[in-house]
Amino acid sequence: MLGVVAKSTGSWYEVWLDDKTKISCRLRGIFRLQKSSLTNPVAVGDRVNVDITNREEAVITEIESRKNYLLRKATKASSQFQIVASNIDQxxxxxxxxxxxxxxxxxxxxxxxxxxxxxxxxxxxxxxxxxxxxxxxxxxxxxxxxxxxxxxxxxxxxxxxxxxxxxxxxxxxxxxxxxxxxxxxxxxxxxxxxxxxxxxxxxxxxxxxxxxxxxxxxxxxxxxxxxxxTPGVKEFGLEEMEPWTLGHCFNEFKKYIPGCKYNTCIHKDEPKCAIMAAFANGHISEFRYANYLNMLDDVLNT
Ligand SMILES: Nc1nc2c(ncn2[C@@H]2O[C@H](COP(=O)(O)OP(=O)(O)OP(=O)(O)O)[C@@H](O)[C@H]2O)c(=O)[nH]1
Ligand SMILES: [Mg+2]
Ligand SMILES: [Zn+2]
CATH class of the missing domain: 3.40.50.300 (P-loop containing nucleotide triphosphate hydrolases)
Structure with a gap:
């Protein structure tokens, strides 16, 4: 039967089944064995298939593909990520x-x-x-x-x-x-x-x-x-990405980016950069541009 994971303690999971009942489940061993860069194979918000033949020992047998998810790095130096939650609207x-x-x-x-x-x-x-x-x-x-x-x-x-x-x-x-x-x-x-x-x-x-x-x-x-x-997060690492895509994640940069001379411009020291021009003219705030450069450093160094 299908349901959604409402709580995960790492060893057992609370699943809200589509028939409106709630059930405690374990995870079939195979998920834990799979090598992955994720620290948790099942996250809150996951749509899962549950084998409820024995309700006392229900088992999650399948995880549906996720519409989206929010990731955080396990620790800043780590290459492992944790899924905070999945299938969220906002x-x-x-x-x-x-x-x-x-x-x-x-x-x-x-x-x-x-x-x-x-x-x-x-x-x-x-x-x-x-x-x-x-x-x-x-x-x-x-x-x-x-x-x-x-x-x-x-x-x-x-x-x-x-x-x-x-x-x-x-x-x-x-x-x-x-x-x-x-x-x-x-x-x-x-x-x-x-x-x-x-x-x-x-x-x-x-x-x-x-x-x-x-x-x-x-x-x-x-x-x-x-x-x-969710539990409080201390720091927040970024995932690997192409450096030129970072600017597209800053709302107010978007309308200027097409004006940059190079379409792989990273808005740092390229000639004819529309973002640097917008910043110089006061259209982009100081702290936002400073935070951008700081994150860019991270992205360039991962
Ligand atoms: N003055 C004031 N205190 C607040 C307000 N909102 C929450 N608090 C207090 O802040 C403290 C921490 O609140 P929590 O709700 O436990 O914080 P949390 O974000 O859930 O923290 P973690 O579970 O540790 O991640 C409590 O003492 C709350 O009463 C607010 O608007 N004003
Ligand atoms: Mg709390
Ligand atoms: Zn630029």
Whole structure:
């Protein structure tokens, strides 16, 4: 019988079968033996075939090909990747300016990855209740909005949840992404009170989260909207790609790229580069171009 993987602990999997029942499954050994650059053969969101001849010992026998997935490097130096989740419609990166701080470099890596995998990204700046000076946040919000990204400012501890945010979840499978301690599980609990995900403190000393959520898990609200809570990610490596394709993953670069003299231009020091011209004229923001060059270095060195 077919179903979707809602939870994976590495040794067993919770599958929501198409007949609406939920079942614990193991994985047929063969999947684990297959050599691959992935650390997890089955991920939350995977459509799977389950042998339920014996319901007490159900086994995942087949994984359907994935519409898309979000990958993260196991560690920065590693050549192995982990699938965070698959078959998602959109991903929300929850970013905070304080407690903990999320850099634009981290946000931009997320945006590039979404672009590569055809996942609609949403940027949510959370914990605005803690902010005293909004000038730096407003600059970021303006830059990303002008670049064509969907950006919201929120506080999950406030009484009313941002209605624009809740409306975005309708009929979708949405992945929550971000550093530890930004409020992913807090948001999930507010959207789906029955979920009862653990929520952690922020350490006083480092203003960082404590990795309260330890594996990805999918939840469904009363309307059938699905949300995937994930463990906090510290750093975010990029996959191998052709260096000239990176610029195409920056929304606001796209309209200028056809103006570059070379179609394999990497917008670094080539003659007649339209991106460098747009940057010099103030049409591309400093931090976005700096983050681009930083990622380009990574791509050139992998
Ligand atoms: N001030 C403030 N605190 C918040 C807000 N949202 C969440 N928090 C707090 O931030 C802390 C961490 O929240 P979590 O929801 O556990 O964070 P998480 O992203 O799930 O973290 P991991 O599971 O470790 O990845 C908790 O103490 C929350 O109460 C907010 O909008 N404002
Ligand atoms: Mg959490
Ligand atoms: Zn160029």
């Amino acid at each position: 991903a929300i990166i929850i970013a905070t300016d304080v407690a903990p701080r999320t850099s634009t470099g981290f946000i931009d890596r997320f945006l590039v990855t979404c672009s590569l995998y055809d996942i609609d990204p949403i940027i949510v700046f959370n914990k605005v209740d803690l902010i005293e000076d909004f000038s730096s946040l407003e600059e970021k919000v303006q830059t990303y909005t002008q670049a064509g990204y969907l950006v919201l400012m929120t506080s999950f501890i406030e009484e009313l949840l941002n209605s624009e945010l809740t409306a975005l979840l309708t009929d979708k499978t949405t992945l929550l992404f971000g550093h530890s301690g930004v409020g992913k599980s807090t948001l999930l609990n507010r959207l789906i009170p029955g979920a009862m995900q653990d929520v952690g403190d922020i350490s006083n000393q480092h203003q960082k989260g404590k990795h309260t959520t330890t594996f990805a898990q999918m939840f469904e609200d009363q309307f059938g909207n699905r949300i995937i809570d």
